[in-house]
Amino acid sequence: MSRLQHLLKLMCSVLILAELIRGNNDDMEVLIELKKFLQAHNQINRGAYDGWLESEASPCNWQGVGCDADGRVSSLDLSSSRIFGPIFGNFSSLTGLDRLDLSANSITGELPDDLNRCVGLKQLNLSHNLICGALNISSLTSLKTLDVSQNRFEGGISMSFPATCDKLTTLNISSNNLRGSITGLFDNCSSLRYVDLSLNRFAGQVSQGMDGLVQFNAAENDLTGNISLSMFPEGCKLQFLDLSGNHLFGNLPNSIANCSGLTYLSLWGNGFDGKIPPGIGTIPGLEKLILGSNNFSREMPLELMNCTALNYLDISGNNFGGEVQGLFGKLTSLTNLKLHSNKYTDGIVSSGILRLPKLTMLDLSLNWFTGELPTEVSSMKSIKYLVLAQNNFYGEIPPAYGQLVQLQVLDLSYNNLSGGVPADIGNLSSLLVLMLAGNQLSGEIPREIGNCTSLLWLNLAGNKLSGQIPPEIAGIGSNPTPTFVRNQKDAVQLEIGTKKCLSVMRWIPIGYPGFNYVDSEMSLKDCRDLEDRILKGYGIVTPPYVQPCIILGYVRFSRNLLSGHIPPMISAMRNFHLLLLDDNLLSGVLPSEICQMPLVALNVSRNVISGVIPFEIGRMILLETLDLSFNNFSSGLPPSLNQLFKLNKFNVSYNPLLSGNVPSTGQLSTFDEQSFLGDPILSLRFADYGPHSESNEDELSSEGTEDHPAKEETMVSVIAFIVFFFATIVIREYHNLMYVYLGYKTQMCQYEDLWRYVTLELCNQVKKLRK
Ligand SMILES: *[C@@H]1O[C@H](CO)[C@@H](O)[C@H](O)[C@H]1NC(C)=O
Ligand SMILES: *[C@@H]1O[C@H](CO)[C@@H](O)[C@H](O)[C@H]1NC(C)=O
Ligand SMILES: *[C@@H]1O[C@H](CO)[C@@H](O)[C@H](O)[C@H]1NC(C)=O
Ligand SMILES: *[C@@H]1O[C@H](CO)[C@@H](O)[C@H](O)[C@H]1NC(C)=O
Ligand SMILES: *[C@@H]1O[C@H](CO)[C@@H](O)[C@H](O)[C@H]1NC(C)=O
Ligand SMILES: *[C@@H]1O[C@H](CO)[C@@H](O)[C@H](O)[C@H]1NC(C)=O
Ligand SMILES: *[C@@H]1O[C@H](CO)[C@@H](O)[C@H](O)[C@H]1NC(C)=O
Ligand SMILES: *[C@@H]1O[C@H](CO)[C@@H](O)[C@H](O)[C@H]1NC(C)=O
Ligand SMILES: *[C@@H]1O[C@H](CO)[C@@H](O)[C@H](O)[C@H]1NC(C)=O
Ligand SMILES: *[C@@H]1O[C@H](CO)[C@@H](O)[C@H](O)[C@H]1NC(C)=O
Ligand SMILES: *[C@@H]1O[C@H](CO)[C@@H](O)[C@H](O)[C@H]1NC(C)=O
Ligand SMILES: *[C@@H]1O[C@H](CO)[C@@H](O)[C@H](O)[C@H]1NC(C)=O
Secondary structure, eight states: OHHHHHHHHHHHHHHHHHHHHHHHHHHHHHHHHHHHHHHHHOSSOOOGGGGOOTTSSOGGGSTTEEEOTTSOEEEEEOTTSOOEESOOSOGGGOTTOOEEEOOSSEEOSBOOHHHHTOTTOSEEEOOSSOOEEOOOOTTOTTOSEEEOOSSEEEEESTTTSOSOOTTOOEEEOOSSEEEEEOTTTTTTOTTOOEEEOOSSEEESBOOSOOTTOSEEEOOSSOOEEEOOGGGSOTTOOOSEEEOOSSEEEEOOOGGGGGOTTOOEEEOOSSEEEEOOOGGGGGOTTOOEEEOOSSEEOSOOOGGGGGOTTOOEEEOOSSOOEEEOOGGGGGOTTOSEEEOOSSEEEEOTTTTOGGGOTTOOEEEOOSSOOEEEOOGGGGGOTTOOEEEOOSSEEEEOOOGGGGGOTTOOEEEOOSSEEOSOOOGGGGGOTTOOEEEOOSSOOEEOOOGGGGGOTTOOEEEOOSSEEEEOOOGGGGGTTSOOHHHHHHHHHOOSOOOOOOTTOHHHHHHSOTTOTTOGGGTSOOOHHHHHHHHHHHHHTSOSOOTTTSOSOOOOEEEEOOSSEEEEOOOGGGGGOTTEEEEEOOSSEEOSBOOGGGGGSOOSEEEOOSSOOEEEOOGGGGGOTTOOEEEOOSSEEEEOOOGGGGGOTTOOEEEOOSOTEEOEEOOSSSGGGGOOGGGGTTOTTEEOOTTOOSTTHHHHHHHHHTSSSOSSOOHHHHHHHHHHHHHHHHHHHHHHHHHHHHHHHHSSOSSHHHHHHHHHHHHHHHHHHHHHHHO
16 A cells, blocks of 8 residues: 555656656747847847756846746746847746846837736836837736836727736736726726836826825826825825826815825926825925925915925916915925916015025026015025026126135026126136126127036027137037036936926927937936036937937027137137137137037027138038037138038028039038028039039149149058057947946047948048059
8 A cells, every 4th residue: 555655656756756757848938949049130139048958957147137035937037138030929938937127128010919818917117118009918917017118009008907916916017008998997906006108199087096195197198087085095005196288277275285295295297286185295305396386376375384394386388476485494405486377476585485494496487576686695505507597687796706716507597687796606616607698798708618627508699798709618528527417426316307308498498409308308317317417517419319329518609799709729628519600700710720619500590700711621520510600701611611511501692702613412412502692702513413513623622732633642541540440349349348437428429430440431532542
C-alpha cells in the first residue's frame, strides 16, 4: 500500500516537474520569439533584450524578466528599451505573466487581440508610446494597475472598460483621444484609488462613486453638469482633485469639507459660480487652490484664513472688480498669488499682499489698476516673479525695484509708464526676463543694464527710448547659469502657467522661430511645462515640436527712437538667437561682428543703415529670418547668403542702392519678388533657369579668389574637410551621449548645425572638384 502510494506520489511529482519544466521552456521559447521580433523591427537601436542569451537554461536572469517561485515568467519590463514598431502578438502565451511594462518606447499600431487574452495580468503599463485605435482590454479582469497614458488611443471607453473592475486601483488613461460619456462608469470599481482621465475628450458628468478615491484628475475634457453634494461624502479620502478645463457649472458644494486630506484642488476654467464654500477653510493641509477662469462671487469666506498650508492661490479671471480682497494679505503661507485677468482697480497695498513674507510670484496683470507702481514692492524680499503687465500704471519705474536681488522676471509691459529705465535695474543679477514693452519710456538705455548677467529675454519695444545702444549691452545674459542652476534645484514647480499662456505670449515675440504652435491648441500642462523650461534654462522649443534646438535669448528694441551705430561689441552675445532692432533711427554700417552671434532671426528693417551687407552674414548658418528692408544698403547681395540653408524669411526690399544679381540657384532663388520690392537696380531672374545661370553664380562667387581654384588646392580642402567631417562625427556622438546622460540638449544645437554645415560644405567641395 504505502509503496504504491509512494510510487504514485513520485509519479505525480515527476509529472508536476515535467509540467513545470515544459512551462518554463515554453516561456523561454516565447521570449526568444519576442527577442527575434524586436530585433527584426529594431535594426539599429536596441534595448536590454538584445542581450538575452539563448544558451542559458532559464530566462529568469535575463534583464527585464522576472519569474515566480515556480520559475514561470511572471513579469516583463521592457520600458525605455528603444522599441519601435508594432506590439508583439504573442504575450498571451506567457500564461504566468502578471506584470507587463512596455512604457516609454515608440510602439506603434493598434493593440492586438492577443493582449486582451493575457487574462492573468495585474499590472499593465503601455504609457508613453504611439499606440492608436481602440482600447479594448475587456477581458483583463484581474488588472490592478493600468497605465496607457500618452498614447493615441481613440474611441469610447465605456464599451471596453474592464467589465469587472473591482480589483482596479490605479487607472491612468491621460493624454489620449478617448471620448464618450464617463457618467456612472466607475460606479462598480470599488477598489479604485488613483484615476487620471485628463487630456482626453470625455463627456458626461462627474458621477458619484468616488468614495474611495485618493486622486481624481479629469482635467481638460468636455465634462458638463454640476457637482453634487454627494460627490464628497463623509470620510472622503480625496487628496488631489483636478477638474480644470471642462464645462462644469453651479456651486461648489460645501461638502468638500468632508475631504479633509485634500492638498490640491483645481476647478480652473469652468463655469462655477456662487460663493467659494467656507468649508474649504476647514481643510488643514490644503496647499494649492486653483479657482481661476470661473464666475465665483467676490466675497471670500473668512474661513479661508484657517488654510495655513495654502501656498498657491489662483483666483484669476473671475471678473472681480474694486479692491483686492484683504483676505489674501492674511494667507501668510502663500508663495504664489495669481489675480490676473480680473477688473481690480485698487488695493494692492491696502490688501497687504505685498507684505506676504513668502511670496515669490505675484501676477496682477490684465486688470484695471492705475496710479503709480507701488514702491512697497521693493521690500518684498522673496519675490522672484513680478508681473504687473497690461494695466494702466503710469509714472516712473521706481529705482527701488533695483533692490529686489532675487528677481528673475519683471514684466511691466503694456502700461503707461514714463521716464527712463532706471540704472538700478543693473543690480538685478538674477533677472532672466525684463519686459518693458508698450510703455512711454524715454531717455537712453542705461549702461548698467549690462550688469544683468542672467538677462536673456529683453523686450523694450514700443517705447520712446533714444540715444545709442550702449556697448555694455553685450554683458547681458553672459552668465545665466547660476540662476538656471538654482531654478533646476528648486524642487517646487514654478507653476505660473495659464491655459492661454498669457505671460509667455508676452515674453515670446510674434514669429519666434519654431514657436508658431502657441496660437494653436496648447494645454494648461504644456504651458506650465513651457514656463518651467524657460526659467530652468532648457529652452522653449522641445524636440517633439521642432528641431532639437534650444533657443534662448532675445533682444527686442523695435519701435523706438534709438540712433547711432549698432555697437560691434554685441558679437559677444553668444546666448542670443534673436536680435530685433527694427523701426528705429540706427545708422552707420551693419557691423560684420554681428555674425558671431548664433542668430536665428535678425531684423534691422526700417532704420537708416548703409554700406554693404557684410559678407560674413553667410556664416550665420542658423539664420531663418533676415530682414534688412527699408534701409540704405548698397552694393550687391553677398554670395555667401546662399549658404543660409535654413533661411525662410528674407527681405531686402526698399534699399534703393542695392545692385547686382539675385542668384537663380541656391537658397536665395527660393524667394519671390516680395523679398526684393523697391530695389530698382537689383536684377531679378526668377524664372531664369537657362544655361547661363551657372556663370551668374560664378560671377557672384568670384569675390577674392581667382577664376578657378587649382585642382590640387581643392583636393587639399576636400581632404581637410573629410578630416573635419569625421571630427564632427566624434563630437556629435559625444554630444548625443551627453544628451542621453543629461536628458536634455544643452549646446546640442550648435553641433547639429555644424554637422549639417560640414556635410553641405563637403558636398560643395566635391562638386567643385568634379568640375
Ligand atoms: C506563440 O508562442 C507559442 C510558444 O512559442 C507558439 O507555439 C505559438 O505558435 C505562438 N503563436 C503565435 C501566434 O505566434
Ligand atoms: C508607467 O511607466 C512610466 C514610464 O516608465 C512611469 O513613469 C509610470 O509611473 C508607470 N505607471 C505606473 C502606474 O506605474
Ligand atoms: C473587445 O475584445 C473582445 C475579445 O477580444 C471582443 O469580444 C469584443 O467584441 C471587443 N469589444 C469591442 C468593443 O471591440
Ligand atoms: C498619468 O500619466 C501622466 C502621463 O504619463 C502623468 O503625468 C500623470 O502623473 C499620471 N497620473 C497619475 C495619477 O499617476
Ligand atoms: C454595476 O454592478 C451592478 C450589479 O452587479 C450592475 O447591475 C450594474 O449594471 C453595474 N454597473 C455598471 C456601470 O457596470
Ligand atoms: C445641480 O443642478 C441641478 C439641476 O440642474 C440643481 O437642481 C442642483 O441644485 C444643482 N446642484 C448644485 C450643487 O449646484
Ligand atoms: C459630509 O457629507 C455628508 C453626506 O453627503 C453631508 O451630509 C455633510 O454635510 C458633509 N459634511 C460637511 C462638513 O459638509
Ligand atoms: C456670472 O455671474 C453673473 C451673476 O452672478 C451672471 O450675470 C453672469 O452671466 C455670469 N457669467 C458667466 C460667464 O457665466
Ligand atoms: C479657524 O479655526 C479655529 C479653530 O479651529 C476656529 O476657532 C476659528 O473660528 C476659525 N476661524 C475662522 C475664520 O473660521
Ligand atoms: C544698486 O547698486 C548700486 C551700486 O552697488 C547702489 O549704489 C545702489 O543703491 C543700488 N540700487 C538699489 C536700488 O539698490
Ligand atoms: C498716461 O499717463 C499720462 C500721465 O502720465 C496721462 O496724461 C495719460 O492720459 C495716460 N494715458 C492713458 C492712455 O491712460
Ligand atoms: C555696473 O555697470 C557700470 C556701468 O557699466 C559699471 O561701472 C559698474 O562697475 C557695474 N557694477 C557692478 C557691480 O558690476
